[in-house]
Amino acid sequence: MVGPAAQLVLLAGAAALASGSQGDREPVYRDCVSQCEERNCSGGALRHFRSRQPIYMSLAGWTCRDDCRYECMWVTVGLYLQEGHKVPQFHGKWPFSRFLFFQEPASAVASFLNGLASLVMLCRYRTSVPASSPMYDTCVAFAWKMDYFCASTVILHSIYLCCVRTVGLQHPAVASAFRALLLLMLTAHISYLSLVHFDYGYNLAANVAIGLVNVAWWLAWCLRNQRRLPHVRKCMAVVLLLQGLSLLELLDFPPLFWVLDAHAIWHISTIPVHVLFFSFLEDDSLYLLKESEAKFKLD
Numbered sequence: 001m002v003g004p005a006a007q008l009v010l011l012a013g014a015a016a017l018a019s020g021s022q023g024d025r026e027p028v029y030r031d032c033v034s035q036c037e038e039r040n041c042s043g044g045a046l047r048h049f050r051s052r053q054p055i056y057m058s059l060a061g062w063t064c065r066d067d068c069r070y071e072c073m074w075v076t077v078g079l080y081l082q083e084g085h086k087v088p089q090f091h092g093k094w095p096f097s098r099f100l101f102f103q104e105p106a107s108a109v110a111s112f113l114n115g116l117a118s119l120v121m122l123c124r125y126r127t128s129v130p131a132s133s134p135m136y137d138t139c140v141a142f143a144w145k146m147d148y149f150c151a152s153t154v155i156l157h158s159i160y161l162c163c164v165r166t167v168g169l170q171h172p173a174v175a176s177a178f179r180a181l182l183l184l185m186l187t188a189h190i191s192y193l194s195l196v197h198f199d200y201g202y203n204l205a206a207n208v209a210i211g212l213v214n215v216a217w218w219l220a221w222c223l224r225n226q227r228r229l230p231h232v233r234k235c236m237a238v239v240l241l242l243q244g245l246s247l248l249e250l251l252d253f254p255p256l257f258w259v260l261d262a263h264a265i266w267h268i269s270t271i272p273v274h275v276l277f278f279s280f281l282e283d284d285s286l287y288l289l290k291e292s293e294a295k296f297k298l299d
């Protein structure tokens with residue numbers, strides 16, 4: 001489950017990237033980049049640059065122009081700090097110290113740890129929950145989508161997971177129809193943004209709307225069942241924590257030590273939340289399995 005506030009900030013960042021930022025609009029930065037490219041990025045100078053460029057940088061797609069932008073970014077930051085001004089952004093991003101080919105190393109590590117946590121909990125789920133559990137296939141599919149698909153798809157699948165849990169177990173046809181509707185919505189959304197017009201305002205509104213539906217539906221189900229099913233408190237905690245932690249994305253500040261920014265802190269802080277959510281899925285799946293076996297015995 002991904003918070004709508006986080007979606008808002010990520011999309012705002014994308015808009016800033018498209019329109020430019022204070023740092024890359026500075027004449028000193030532009031002149032520096034222009035002179036660097038003229039000096040290093042053509043003819044023999046370019047061949048020399050490529051010969052001394054580490055292989056991992058070239059494989060990652062770092063070009064001579066990228067290197068010029070990186071070096072000139074720090075020249076501009078140094079002048080800003082020397083004059084007592086606040087650190088500017090460049091091309092919609094804060095300046096980060098590059099590590100190997102990672103421009104934002106803390107966020108990259110945190111994203112990897114998030115994916116690793118999801119994979120570990122998926123393995124644990126598949127080990128502890130029999131495939132005969134009513135929610136098994138839906139939960140496993142959700143876990144894979146967390147690792148491989150974009151945020152919008154994850155939110156929609158979380159809504160589908162909630163639909164299956166609240167309605168679909170009693171009315172499978174409703175869940176199937178709802179799944180088809182969500183797939184149609186996702187296809188139309190992606191097609192419009194890719195083939196017609198990438199409208200940031202529309203994309204923002206759509207992601208915030210589905211995020212709010214996701215949160216409201218899960219929270220309503222949790223509140224309704226918390227006395228009867230104590231383990232749903234884990235789900236409630238996940239919903240509230242994700243919404244609270246997503247506010248970290250609103251605390252936009254220059255990275256600490258040029259490495260750790262609010263986005264990286266948000267990624268790191270969500271790792272235990274994913275573990276808690278999988279713990280809820282495990283408890284709930286085992287509960288449903290026990291309930292279905294009890295009904296079978298009665299029949």
